[in-house]
Amino acid sequence: MYLFLKLKPKSELYVDDVSKIKKYEGTPSLIKIRNEELMNIAIKKIEDLRKEFELSVSENVSENPLSAHPKLSKEQLIKKGLIKEVYTTKDYIVDK
Numbered sequence: 001m002y003l004f005l006k007l008k009p010k011s012e013l014y015v016d017d018v019s020k021i022k023k024y025e026g027t028p029s030l031i032k033i034r035n036e037e038l039m040n041i042a043i044k045k046i047e048d049l050r051k052e053f054e055l056s057v058s059e060n061v062s063e064n065p066l067s068a069h070p071k072l073s074k075e076q077l078i079k080k081g082l083i084k085e086v087y088t089t090k091d092y093i094v095d096k
Contacts, residue, residue, distance in 0.1 A: 001033040003042045005049065014041050 004027035007015070019028030031042045050057070077083045 003031045003033060003045075005029045005031070005045060007045070007049075014038060015045075 004018070004024060006027050007029040014031060016030040016032070017028060018024040018030045024030070031038060031045065033039050033042055049055075072080070072082075074083070078085065
């Protein structure tokens with residue numbers, strides 16, 4: 001999972017500077033979340049931003065926000081247009 005944040009790019013461990021890529025100019029810091037340690041670093045960065053901008057935490061947010069949504073089958077997800085199936089074909093060489 002990738003987390004892009006609007007932090008000043010620093011030479012911090014685990015935070016990559018992607019400011020030179022035009023697409024990410026507005027969010028120049030990237031944390032690649034690959035394990036629990038990096039997840040904790042990302043959560044700390046988000047918490048630091050929350051404090052810096054004096055944002056409050058919503059009281060009605062559950063521990064697992066996905067628990068409020070029912071699980072949908074693959075067919076239901078396709079029908080709603082949330083995912084799509086992609087098929088590939090291979091070219092076969094036939095000996096004559």
